[in-house]
Amino acid sequence: MSSEVISREVKRRRTFAIISHPDAGKSTMTEALALHAHMISEAGAVHGKGSRRATVSDWMEMEKARGISVTSTALQFNYTPESSTAPLPNVINLVDTPGHSDFSEDTYRVLTAVDAAVMLIDAAKGLEPQTLKLFQVCRHRGIPVITVVNKWDRPGQTPLELIDEISERIGLIPTPLYVPVGIAGDYRGLLDRRTGEYIHFERTAGGAKIAPEILMNADEAAEREGDAWTEAQEEDQLLSELGQNHDQEMFLAGQTSPMIFTSAMLNFGVRQLLDALVEFAPPPHGRESIDGDEREVTDPFSAVVFKVQAGMDSSHRDRLAYMRIVSGEFERGMVVTHAQTGKPFATKYAQAVFGRDRSTVDNAYPGDVVGLVNAMALAPGDTLYMDSKVQFPPIPSFAPEHFSALRVTTADKYKQFRKAVDQMDAEGVVQVLRNDIRGDASPVMAAVGPMQFEVVTARMKAEFNVDTIVEPLGYSIARRTDEASAPELNRQRGVEVFTRSDGAILALFSDKWRLQYIEKEHSDLLLEPLVAAAD
Ligand code: G4P
Numbered sequence: 410m411s412s413e414v415i416s417r418e419v420k421r422r423r424t425f426a427i428i429s430h431p432d433a434g435k436s437t438m439t440e441a442l443a444l445h446a447h448m449i450s451e452a453g454a455v456h457g458k459g460s461r462r463a464t465v466s467d468w469m470e471m472e473k474a475r476g477i478s479v480t481s482t483a484l485q486f487n488y489t490p491e492s493s494t495a496p497l498p499n500v501i502n503l504v505d506t507p508g509h510s511d512f513s514e515d516t517y518r519v520l521t522a523v524d525a526a527v528m529l530i531d532a533a534k535g536l537e538p539q540t541l542k543l544f545q546v547c548r549h550r551g552i553p554v555i556t557v558v559n560k561w562d563r564p565g566q567t568p569l570e571l572i573d574e575i576s577e578r579i580g581l582i583p584t585p586l587y588v589p590v591g592i593a594g595d596y597r598g599l600l601d602r603r604t605g606e607y608i609h610f611e612r613t614a615g616g617a618k619i620a621p622e623i624l625m626n627a628d629e630a631a632e633r634e635g636d637a638w639t640e641a642q643e644e645d646q647l648l649s650e651l652g653q654n655h656d657q658e659m660f661l662a663g664q665t666s667p668m669i670f671t672s673a674m675l676n677f678g679v680r681q682l683l684d685a686l687v688e689f690a691p692p693p694h695g696r697e698s699i700d701g702d703e704r705e706v707t708d709p710f711s712a713v714v715f716k717v718q719a720g721m722d723s724s725h726r727d728r729l730a731y732m733r734i735v736s737g738e739f740e741r742g743m744v745v746t747h748a749q750t751g752k753p754f755a756t757k758y759a760q761a762v763f764g765r766d767r768s769t770v771d772n773a774y775p776g777d778v779v780g781l782v783n784a785m786a787l788a789p790g791d792t793l794y795m796d797s798k799v800q801f802p803p804i805p806s807f808a809p810e811h812f813s814a815l816r817v818t819t820a821d822k823y824k825q826f827r828k829a830v831d832q833m834d835a836e837g838v839v840q841v842l843r844n845d846i847r848g849d850a851s852p853v854m855a856a857v858g859p860m861q862f863e864v865v866t867a868r869m870k871a872e873f874n875v876d877t878i879v880e881p882l883g884y885s886i887a888r889r890t891d892e893a894s895a896p897e898l899n900r901q902r903g904v905e906v907f908t909r910s911d912g913a914i915l916a917l918f919s920d921k922w923r924l925q926y927i928e929k930e931h932s933d934l935l936l937e938p939l940v941a942a943a944d
Contacts, residue, residue, distance in 0.1 A: 412707035414738070415706060415707045415737065415738055415774060415775070416706070416707060417497075418500075418738075418774035418775070419692050419693050419706045419707075419774060419775050419776065420692055421495065421497055421498070421499045421500055421692075422499070422500045422501075422502065422692055422693055422774065422775070422776035422777070423499060423500075423501050423502070423524070423525065423686050423687060423690045423692065423776070424501075424502040424504065424522070424523050424524050424525075424693060424733070424776040424777075424778075425501075425502070425503060425504070425523050425524065425525040425526060425527060425686060425690055426503070426504045426505070426506050426519055426520060426522075426523045426526050426527070427439070427503070427506065427526070427527045427529050428506060428516075428520075428526050428527070428528050428529070428540060428543035428544065428546075428547065428554075429528070429529035429530070429539070429540055429543075430531070430534070430537035430538065430539040430540045431539065432531070433529045433530060433531045433534070433537070433540070433559060433560075434529060434531070434559040434560060434673045434674070435529055437452075437673040437674055438527075438529060438557070438559065438671070438673040438679070439484065439503065439505075440452050440673075441673045441676050441679045442484075442486070442501075442503065442679060442682075442683065443484065443486065444618075444619060444676065444679075445488070445619060445676070445679050445680055445683055446486035446487060446488045446501070446683075448484075448486050451617040451618060452616060452617050452618070452676065482504065482505055482716065482718075482731055482778065482780070483502055483503065483504045483505060483731070483778040484502075484503045484505070485500060485501065485502050485503075485777065485778075486500075486501050486503075487499065487500055487501075488501050488683055488687065490683070490684045490687050490688070491684075492684075493687075499687045500776075500777075501683070501686065501687075502523075502776055502777060502778060504519055504522055504523050504733075504778060505519070506519050506520070506543070507519075514806065514807045514837070514857045515716065515837075516543060516546070517546050517804070517807065518715045518716055518789050518790075518804050518837070519715060519716065520543075520546050520547065520550055520552060521550065521713065521715050521733075521804050522713070522715040522716075522731075522733035522778065523552065524552070524553075524690060524691050524692070524693055524694065524776065525552060525553050525554070525555065525686070525690035525691060526543075526547045526552050526553075526554050526555070527554070527555050527556075527557050527682070527686075528540060528543075528544055528547075528554050528555070528556050528557065528666070529557045529559055530556065530557065530558050530559065530571070531559060531560050531565070532558050532559065532560045532561050532563065532565030532566060532571070532593045532670075533560065533563060533564060533565035533566065533593070534565075535566060535570075535571060535574050536574055536575065536578055536579070541578070541579065544579055544581075547663075548579075548581075548663055551663055552663075553660050553661050553663060553666075553689075553690065553691065554581065554663070554666045555666060555667050555668075555669070555682070555685055555686065555689070555690065556575065556581075556583050556666045556667070556668040556669070557668075557669050557670075557671055557678075557682060558571055558668065558669070558670045558671070559671050559672065559673050560593075560672060560673075560674070561589055561593050561596040561670045561671060561672050561677070561678070562593075562594065562596045562672040562674065562675050562677070563593065563594055564593055564594035565593035565594065566593065567592065567593070568585065568588065568589060568644060568670070569644065569647075571583075572585070572648075572653070572668070575666070581663070581664070581665070581666050582653060582659075582664060582665045582666070583653065583665070583666050583667075583668040584648075584653045584654055584655045584656065584660075584665045584666065584667055584668060585602065585648060585653070585667075585668040585669070585670075586601075586602060586603070586655060586667050586668065586669055586681065586685055587599035587600060587601055587602060587608075587669060587670065587678070587681060588600040588602060588641045588642075588644045588645045588648070588670075589641065589670040590607060590609075590630070590634055590637050590638055590641045591634070591637045592637075595637070596610070596670070596672055596675070596677055597609060597610070597634055597637060598610050598622075598634075598677075599670065599678060599681065600630075600638070600641040600642065600645055602645050602648070602649075602654070605626075605627055605645075606624055606625065606626055606627070606630075607624070607625040607626070607627065607629070607630030607633075607634070607638065608622050608623075608624055608681075609622065609623040609624075609625060609630075609633070609634075610622060610675070610677045610678075611623065612675060613675075613676070616672075616674045616675040616676055618676070619676055619679075619680070620675060620676045620677050622680070627642070653665075655667050655689070657689065660689060661691060667685055667689055669681050669682050669685060692776070693706055693734075693735075693774075693775040693776035694706065695708075695735070695736065696713070696735045696736075696801055697801075697802070698799045698800055698801055698802075699800050699801065699802050700800075702799075704735055704736050704799050704801075705736060706735070706736050706737075706775040707736065707737070708736040708737060708797065708799075709736065709737045709794070709795050709796035709797050710734070710736060710737030710738060710739055710743070710745065710793075710794060710795040710796070711734075711735045711736045711737060711792065711793065711794040711795070711799050711801075712732035712733060712734045712735055712739070712745075712779075712792070712793045712794075713732060713733050713735060713790070713791070713792055713793075713801050714730045714731065714732050714784075714787045714788065714789055714790065714791040714792075714793070715731060715732070715733055715789055715790075715804070716730070716731040716789060717729070717730045717731070717784065717787060717788060717789055717835070717836040717837065718730075718731070718836070728783065728784050728785050728787075728832075728836070729780045729781065729782060729784060730780070730781045730784030730787035730791075731778055731779070731780050731781075732778070732779055732781060732793060733776070733777075733778050734773055734774060734775050734776065734777050734778075734779065735775060735801070736775055737775070737795065738772060738773070738774060739756070739772065739773040739774070739777070739779060740771065740772055741756055741757065741771045741772075742755075742756060742757050743756055743795065744756070744795075745793040745794060745795050746793065746794055746795065746798070747786060747787065747791060747792075747793055748791065748792035748793065748794060748798070748799065748800040749788075749791050749792070749800075750786060752786065754781075754784075754786070754787070754793060756779075756781060788835045788836065788837065789804055789836070789837045790803040790804035805940040806837070806840060806911075806939075806940070807857045807939070807940065808857075808887060808938065808939035808940060809840055809855035809856050809857055809887055809939075810856075810857060810858075810885055810886070811855070811856045811857070811858065811859045811861075811862070811881075811885075812842075812853055812854070812855050812856075812881075812882045812884045812885075812887075812917055813853065813854050813856075813859075813862050813879045813880055813881045813882055814847065814851045814852070814853050814854075814879075814880045814882060815830065815851065815852055815853070815854050815862075815865065815866075815877055815878075815879055815880075816850070816851050816877060816878050816880065817850070817875055817876070817877055818876045818877065818878055819875065819876050822873075822874070822875045822876075823850070825873045825874070825875050826869070826873070826875050826877070827849065828873065829868075829869050829872070829873040829875055830852055833854075833865050833868065833869075834910050838861060838864055838865055838868070839854040839855060839856045839861050839862065839865055840854070840855040840856070840909055840910070841853070841854060841855075841909070841910050842854075842855055842907035842908065842909050842915060842917075843907060843908055843910075844905065844906060844907045844908065853882065853907060854879075855887065855909075855915075862879045865877075865879075866878075866879055882917070883903075883919050884905070884917035884918060884919055885918070885919065885920055885921075886917070886918040886920065886921060886924055887915045887916070887917050887918075887939055888915065888916050888918070888924065888936040888937060888938060888939070889913055889914065889915060889916075889935070889936075889937040889938075889939055890906065890914050890915065890916045890934065890935050890936060890937070891914055891935045892914065893935070894916075894933075894934040894935045894936070895914060895916075897931060897934060898916045898927070898934060901923075901927055902923075903918060903919035903920075903923045904916055904917065904918055904919075904923065904927065905917050915939075916936065924936070
């Protein structure tokens with residue numbers, strides 16, 4: 410495959426994730442994007458309200474055709490901005506992030522697979538805890554962020570209040586690309602800050618269709634919208650005086666964030682978001698290997714596994730590994746090498762997880778996400794490559810805050826139990842800790858959120874037919890330690906030392922006071938904090 414073809418494919422691709430607090434409208438926005446990409450003919454499938462209910466089958470048919478839920482993991486669609494003169498459409502990969510904060514570790518892994526993020530905020534609520542946490546991850550990973558203020562059709566804060574909140578609380582300077590015309594709750598259209606023109610949106614019944622746009626010059630806008638237009642113009646001027654105009658370099662450096670006001674429900678501002686993604690979000694780029702060399706996108710095939718999941722097919726036990734392609738071209742059927750084991754991996758059953766139809770998975774390019782079936786040996790963070798060897802740095806695991814012992818309740822299922830524990834461990838569902846005292850019969854699970862434990866017990870039952878019980882342990886903090894410090898730590902009250910499956914030695918403490926006390930009394934012991942989400 411010529412590198413020109415790969416360069417061309419890379420150039421037209423954009424891979425991003427939406428980060429938001431639950432209820433900010435991520436599902437509605439995903440659907441609105443699919444509508445604008447003409448993947449579905451009507452919106453409303455997510456909520457299936459009254460007149461919009463008919464579209465549910467539309468959405469489900471699409472899911473069925475792909476054999477997997479489009480809302481899980483990734484959605485790929487073609488999109489051509491109106492102003493585009495390119496011969497081919499853009500290819501947009503929207504990688505899904507789990508909604509619940511207990512799965513923030515999964516979200517972190519997903520964010521290693523994207524080149525940009527859309528921070529979706531509810532206009533009335535502003536920055537919420539989950540958004541803040543995920544934003545910190547983006548900052549940590551140097552992922553540029555586009556800010557979307559959603560639900561502008563409902564009463565909320567003023568644009569300037571929201572801008573101030575974002576700059577003050579997270580130090581990111583919003584640079585609105587458009588100023589909304591009409592306050593929150595009275596969304597009429599957008600002032601395009603680059604052209605000074607007015608884009609007026611027309612409502613469609615139930616917000617099911619793409620909202621027609623009427624383009625007007627400033628005089629026409631003033632006549633039609635009166636004070637609402639004047640206010641928008643004043644805000645535009647104020648932002649320009651403050652220097653809050655889009656600057657591509659500062660955006661890519663994570664200092665500024667293009668901002669867009671939307672109503673995902675009415676499909677207002679959604680086209681503008683897609684255009685901004687195409688125009689400003691960076692195309693896929695190379696990645697640094699553990700040796701410090703850059704794997705360029707045009708180099709031979711390489712990919713990173715960022716998510717491993719039990720198969721969707723309940724009739725047989727299967728494991729799907731999702732890889733993000735870093736370089737080269739992926740062709741279904743090619744035999745790649747698993748860098749961690751040096752073993753070959755056949756990709757005959759690569760899944761069309763996001764193509765428009767099944768055939769598109771036959772080829773994929775940097776930025777694309779491909780699901781590999783039967784991926785029993787693959788774990789999040791693993792590298793796959795062809796021809797020239799490469800290994801990318803592992804994805805750091807989070808500092809766990811919840812610890813529970815897991816026990817099998819049916820004695821004759823011990824073998825399956827062990828196998829199941831190893832699988833959950835490899836998939837990264839929980840971290841598994843062991844020590845001699847507890848033995849193998851009762852490994853300790855460490856998690857960022859307790860819901861991860863529920864996933865383990867439910868899957869133990871469903872996939873391995875093993876009944877288990879979870880016994881919460883009285884620990885809340887973990888520190889990395891070493892062999893030399895372990896005996897002394899084990900002698901302390903409220904402390905227990907474990908070995909994690911990756912070989913790390915962890916000491917668990919009942920609470921921070923216990924930890925502080927031991928740090929003070931035994932300053933010679935190694936007690937290193939683990940990587941936290943916001944580090
Ligand atoms: P999430 O995936 O981020 O959790 O959010 P989701 O899209 O499910 O949206 C959460 C709620 O917010 C839904 O209302 C949805 O209809 C509403 N919503 C999303 N975008 C907009 C918007 O732009 N404007 C308005 N006004 N509402 C929006 P719900 O009451 O939970 O469901 P439903 O009764 O609407 O079906």
